[in-house]
Ligand SMILES: O=C(O)/C=C/C(=O)CC(=O)CC(=O)O
């Protein structure tokens with residue numbers, strides 16, 4: 051494992067910093083001085099303004115500008131060679147010993163972050179065995195918990211690209227059709243069982259036509275973001291058979307603002323667990339393609355302080371994003387630059403490592419106690435939910451920043 055790479059940006063050298071020189075995650079920001087949202091790279095507590103740097107020919111990944119736009123799609127289009135070259139160039143420019151370039155730095159605390167890429171499509175998977183078993187037990191009983199296909203197929207559903215929002219966007223509690231098991235008829239009302247899902251989002255950086263191998267899929271993934279797939283459990287339980295989740299997961303999905311590249315995560319590669327059933331050859335992994343990334347969920351009641359509800363690790367997943375992407379293309383489904391793949395909720399085996407409140411409170415039967423003494427089964431209005439994650443290196447960490455959202459009361463529905 052590599053050591054901390056030191057930078058002339060002092061805040062990047064702190065051992066607890068999310069964004070040391072080893073990381074170099076990509077985002078889109080605006081600085082509120084009338085300038086347009088543009089591309090930047092996080093370094094310590096600063097952002098290196100890539101649009102300005104490109105304007106002065108300090109970085110020139112293409113023959114035309116690609117950083118003066120509010121998304122990373124144009125840069126992703128350039129392909130893996132350009133991705134690697136930019137990383138080398140930025141490492142050189144920002145390293146300790148290089149000539150400091152303070153005029154290109156902006157304080158992260160002073161900017162607004164935007165969606166880092168245009169989401170062309172969004173698919174959500176179901177790759178954590180503990181989560182699938184827990185949810186299946188509650189929805190269908192423990193004997194039918196894990197669907198018969200689960201150990202053979204990375205199951206997913208086509209979700210809504212239009213619903214993906216950046217961290218910090220307020221989330222309005224949804225309305226929907228609700229029908230409890232003992233209700234005679236459904237009613238239309240605000241969800242009473244609104245929930246989070248702790249997930250990792252993988253961003254496809256190269257297009258494909260027709261089936262691709264797991265190895266090729268791994269190469270096509272540009273980077274990763276934390277992803278919270280907000281889920282209305284009462285809507286979900288009534289609507290999901292036989293076609294799967296629909297309105298229960300269409301309100302919003304929040305992603306963290308910084309794309310942590312696959313290159314930055316390279317030292318932290320980890321294997322998927324032992325297979326209980328041998329996978330068909332098209333899904334076999336030629337090398338470790340998961341990552342060792344610690345993850346946590348915090349809940350802050352309005353005006354209160356945060357309680358960490360859960361801690362787990364990405365390496366809990368049964369299928370990697372590369373396996374999911376290869377499977378996604380198996381029918382011939384074309385993939386585009388900016389395709390977003392949600393990993394599925396990540397839950398460990400222990401109660402304190404579960405990735406949703408549905409599991410933490412076991413369907414609302416076992417309330418979770420916050421540090422303030424209040425309890426929660428599901429999210430209440432005014433609560434802020436925050437996901438965090440990072441890979442631990444020797445004296446540094448490759449962090450994701452925060453993925454956060456506050457829940458606002460449901461809209462008034464007239465009539
Ligand atoms: O019907 C079920 O067993 C549950 C389905 C989901 O909750 C879909 C989903 O979003 C999966 C995930 O995030 O792991």
Ligand SMILES: [Ca+2]
Nearest residue numbers: 174247279395
């Ligand atoms: Ca999900």
Ligand SMILES: [Mg+2]
Nearest residue numbers: 279299302303
């Ligand atoms: Mg969603």
